[in-house]
Structures are given as C-alpha cells and as structure tokens.
Amino acid sequence: MEQSQPQQQQPPAGSLSWRLSSHPITLLTFLAFRVSSLLVYLFGVIFTDNMVLIFIITILLLAADFYYLKNIGGRRLVGLRWWNEVDASTGDSQWVFESSEPGTKAINATDSRFFWLALYSQPVLWVALAILAIVRLKFIWLPLVAIALALTITNTLAFSRCDKFSQASNIAGSALYSGNLAGSIASNMVGRLFTFGR
Amino acid sequence: MASSSHHYNNPHIEDEDDLIDPDDADLNDFDDPLSNAEAQRAPLTGNVGAQAGPSSSSSRPLNESFLTSRIPGDDRRAPQNTIDETVWETVRRDLLAVWSKMREVLYPRYLFGGSMLESGMASGGLRGAYANLRGAGLSGAREELQSLAGRVMDPEALLSQNNMTPGLRDWDLWGPLIFCLLLSVLLSLCGQPKQKDAIFSGVFAIVWIGEAIVTLQIKLLGGNISFMQSVCIIGYTLFPLVIAALLSAVGLPPIPRIPVYAILVAWAMAAGVSILGGSGVVSNRVGIAVYPLFIFYIGLGCLCFIS
Numbered sequence: 001m002e003q004s005q006p007q008q009q010q011p012p013a014g015s016l017s018w019r020l021s022s023h024p025i026t027l028l029t030f031l032a033f034r035v036s037s038l039l040v041y042l043f044g045v046i047f048t049d050n051m052v053l054i055f056i057i058t059i060l061l062l063a064a065d066f067y068y069l070k071n072i073g074g075r076r077l078v079g080l081r082w083w084n085e086v087d088a089s090t091g092d093s094q095w096v097f098e099s100s101e102p103g104t105k106a107i108n109a110t111d112s113r114f115f116w117l118a119l120y121s122q123p124v125l126w127v128a129l130a131i132l133a134i135v136r137l138k139f140i141w142l143p144l145v146a147i148a149l150a151l152t153i154t155n156t157l158a159f160s161r162c163d164k165f166s167q168a169s170n171i172a173g174s175a176l177y178s179g180n181l182a183g184s185i186a187s188n189m190v191g192r193l194f195t196f197g198r
Numbered sequence: 199m200a201s202s203s204h205h206y207n208n209p210h211i212e213d214e215d216d217l218i219d220p221d222d223a224d225l226n227d228f229d230d231p232l233s234n235a236e237a238q239r240a241p242l243t244g245n246v247g248a249q250a251g252p253s254s255s256s257s258r259p260l261n262e263s264f265l266t267s268r269i270p271g272d273d274r275r276a277p278q279n280t281i282d283e284t285v286w287e288t289v290r291r292d293l294l295a296v297w298s299k300m301r302e303v304l305y306p307r308y309l310f311g312g313s314m315l316e317s318g319m320a321s322g323g324l325r326g327a328y329a330n331l332r333g334a335g336l337s338g339a340r341e342e343l344q345s346l347a348g349r350v351m352d353p354e355a356l357l358s359q360n361n362m363t364p365g366l367r368d369w370d371l372w373g374p375l376i377f378c379l380l381l382s383v384l385l386s387l388c389g390q391p392k393q394k395d396a397i398f399s400g401v402f403a404i405v406w407i408g409e410a411i412v413t414l415q416i417k418l419l420g421g422n423i424s425f426m427q428s429v430c431i432i433g434y435t436l437f438p439l440v441i442a443a444l445l446s447a448v449g450l451p452p453i454p455r456i457p458v459y460a461i462l463v464a465w466a467m468a469a470g471v472s473i474l475g476g477s478g479v480v481s482n483r484v485g486i487a488v489y490p491l492f493i494f495y496i497g498l499g500c501l502c503f504i505s
Contacts, residue, residue, distance in 0.1 A: 049394050052383070052386060052394065052395060052398045055398070056379055056383065059375070059379065060379075063371075063372075063375055067292075071288050071292070072285050072288060076285075079281055081281060083368075084369075084370070084426070085368070086369065086424045086426075091489070093427075095422045095427065098281055100281045100282070140395075140399070143399070143402075143403070165332075
C-alpha cells in the first residue's frame with residue numbers, strides 16, 4: 001500500500017506512516033482516490049485501447065475524489081470544510097468556510113501532513129501531465145487534463161483559504177475574549193500583534 | 199462578565215446587583231461570554247468599512263478580511279455544524295439534494311403550474327392538474343388545456359414567479375456529469391466502430407459548451423443566476439434526452455421516434471424553461487433568453503434521432 005503512493009517520496013522516519021493516523025480508513029480511502037485517477041490516466045492505455053473507457057473512468061474517479069476530499073476527508077482529517085452558496089435574490093455566489101472549534105478536536109499531525117501534501121501535490125502533477133500531453137501532441141487528452149486541473153485546483157484553493165480563515169478567526173476569538181477582560185484597546189493591540197507575528 | 203466593560207464606561211451604576219453574581223446562582227444564569235461574542239460579531243461580518251467608534255473597536259480584529267480579501271468568504275461555525283457528522287449523514291444529505299433536483303425536472307412546474315406555486319409541494323402540480331381533469335370532466339379538461347396553452351404562450355408570466363426553490367439554490371455538478379456521460383456513451387454506442395471516439399468527445403464537448411453558452415446568454419441579458427447554478431439546472435434537464443438516447447441505442451425504428459422524441463424534447467424544454475425562465479431577465483426579453491436553450495435541446499434531440 002505504501003509503495004503505491006507518490007506522496008511518499010521523502011519519508012521522514014515514520015511520521016508519514018498510515019499506522020500513526022487516527023482515522024486510518026479515511027486516510028487510506030482518501031489517498032486511494034487521489035492516486036487512482038492518476039494511475040488510470042497514466043497506465044490505462046496498457047490494459048485497453050478504448051480511449052472512451054479510460055476517459056470515463058478517470059472522470060468518475062476525479063469526481064469521487066473531489067467529493068470525498070471536500071465533504072468527508074477534509075473534515076475528518078483536518079477539521080475543515082468549505083462550500084459555495086448562492087444568494088437567491090442577486091445570484092452572487094459566496095464561499096462559506098467551516099472549521100472545527102479549536103479545543104474540541106485534536107488534529108492528528110500525520111493526518112494533516114498527509115492531507116496537505118496530497119492536496120498540493122495533485123495539481124502540480126496534473127500540470128506536469130498537461131505539459132507532457134502538449135509536448136507529445138496528444139491534444140485529445142487535453143480536455144480530460146483540463147477537467148482534472150479545474151477540480152483539483154478548486155479544492156486546493158478552497159481548502160487553503162479555509163485554513164487561513166480558521167486560523168484568523170481563532171486568533172480573533174482569543175483576542176476578543178481577552179478584550180472583554182482587559183478593555184477594548186488592549187485587545188486591538190493583541191490582535192495586531194498576533195497578526196504581525198504570523 | 200462580558201457586560202462589565204460597559205459598566206466601566208458609564209459611571210452611573212445603579213444596579214450593583216447585576217455586577218456581583220449571587221452565590222447560589224446556577225451556571226446557566228450567567229452571561230455566556232461566547233454567545234455574547236457571537237452576537238457582537240454577527241452584524242459585523244461583511245462590512246469592514248461601515249464600523250466606527252470605540253464601542254465596536256473591540257471586535258475589530260474579527261474582520262480579518264485583509265488576510266483573505268481575494269475571495270470574499272464567510273467563516274461559519276456555530277449555526278450549522280457539519281464538521282462532526284458521520285459519513286452516512288453527509289452522503290445521505292447530498293443524495294437527497296440530488297433527488298430533490300431530479301424531482302424538479304420530473305415535474306416541470308411551468309406546465310403543471312397553478313397549485314404548485316402556493317403549496318410548495320413539489321409534486322402537487324401534476325396531481326392538482328389530474329384532479330381537475332377527473333373532477334370537471336370534459337370542460338375541466340378544456341380549461342386545463344387552455345390554461346396550459348396560455349402558460350406556454352406567455353413567458354412573461356414567468357418573471358413574476360420565483361421559481362428557484364431552496365433545493366435548486368445549492369448547485370452541484372453530479373447531474374450534469376452523469377447525464378452528460380450517459381448521453382455521450384449511449385450516442386457513441388450506436389455509431390460505427392470507427393467513429394465512436396469522435397462521437398463521444400463531440401457530444402461531450404457539445405453538451406458542456408452548449409451549457410456555457412446558454413448560461414452566458416442569460417447572464418448577459420441581466421439574469422441574476424450564478425454560472426454554476428445554471429449549468430447545474432441545464433445538466434439535470436438533460437434527463438429526458440438521456441431517455442431518448444437510450445431508445446436510440448436500443449434501436450427504436452425511425453417512425454415511432456418522431457412523436458416520442460418530440461415529447462421528450464418538449465419535456466426537457468418545459469423543465470429548463472420553468473426553472474431558468476424567471477431568473478430575473480429584463481422583462482420582454484425572456485424569449486431571447488430561452489431561445490438558445492431551445493436550440494440546445496432541439497440539437498441534442500436531433501442527434502438522438504439520427505443516431
């Protein structure tokens with residue numbers, strides 16, 4: 001299982017081992033979805049000449065990966081979730097970010113390392129595959145690569161934004177709490193100091 | 199507790215009992231500093247520039263929008279906590295959302311209107327129309343047909359209705375993805391072996407580009423619908439065309455195809471128009487807004503017919 005994951009390129013002594021995870025099944029499913037779409041795209045040609053079949057399987061795996069990462073993996077591994085809401089009267093869409101309460105949930109370090117590594121490495125790999133497809137003049141695969149890029153980059157952007165939001169509001173929450181005890185000006189100072197410190 | 203800063207600010211303290219908590223007080227009697235913080239924070243999210251004065255400066259660090267200003271967002275914790283739910287709950291909610299969108303397509307409200315709009319029941323319209331037919335006999339049937347024809351002829355009436363139900367406001371791309379793939383696969387099944395790849399990629403591209411163009415048209419005419427929402431709805435309304443493609447793949451002879459496919463295309467159109475038609479386009483331009491939608495459905499219907 002461990003050899004099949006490209007995230008294992010620099011294993012720093014056990015900390016990226018799935019045995020340390022607190023949600024091993026979630027983690028393994030997540031990594032399996034992430035890797036399988038790439039594997040099917042890369043090596044599907046060996047098993048079948050049917051381009052349509054590879055196309056469909058890759059797209060379905062990408063969609064499943066997107067859904068799993070957004071709705072299940074993200075909140076179980078790192079306690080973050082995002083979605084997009086539409087204002088019915090104006091038609092503007094709005095991003096909504098959700099994060100777990102700071103104290104209630106301990107985020108496993110292994111889980112979060114796996115999560116962020118997989119999250120950021122996937123778009124990079126697809127960009128490399130897009131360049132490869134252009135260089136090898138296989139333009140027929142470009143729509144598939146474009147869909148993959150759109151899905152993975154959306155998730156990556158949204159989750160990094162969600163992480164920033166959760167950190168910002170954690171700091172803000174603590175600043176507000178101390179502010180009610182020590183006075184408003186002090187809290188403002190604390191808030192500024194904290195944001196500069198990061 | 200949290201209200202103490204206000205008392206320091208104004209020197210006239212009449213009610214000292216409020217400051218000192220009684221010894222036998224329960225934990226629930228106290229002010230909750232966290233909920234108070236939420237209450238202070240709620241009206242402030244979203245408008246950074248509007249606040250002023252020393253009273254609101256204590257909550258200023260909450261608006262960290264200078265950190266994240268590129269995509270305007272909303273951090274939501276308390277009101278709707280979905281972080282700790284089980285996997286089954288997540289999947290179930292999303293499946294229900296998909297089903298509710300499917301139901302909107304299966305019963306197009308534009309044609310079977312009337313009782314639908316007030317009742318809010320998604321299946322009431324069809325049953326209402328059916329009850330009218332049974333109750334009033336022939337004259338009732340004629341009335342029903344007349345009102346149906348009236349609705350078809352009067353697209354402007356769509357503008358006054360708010361057709362966007364809560365289920366349709368949260369878009370997803372499952373419907374467009376699945377139906378687009380099904381349509382492409384079924385149509386490529388009937389093609390010659392050499393052409394299968396070309397048919398598949400062609401239909402796939404036509405569907406997505408068509409959805410984008412129809413949405414762009416509605417947006418340019420001033421519709422207040424978001425891009426993804428429109429793509430989602432058009433994708434779900436492909437369902438009748440998938441049935442048509444399935445019939446073609448099974449090998450329906452050409453003569454019965456004509457009426458069956460006409461009905462299916464009309465069904466898709468009714469569903470699409472009933473949802474998209476009233477999306478805030480400037481009045482007396484509804485026809486222009488939905489015209490590309492007609493072209494889109496008729497084109498795909500013709501593809502199903504000739505394959």
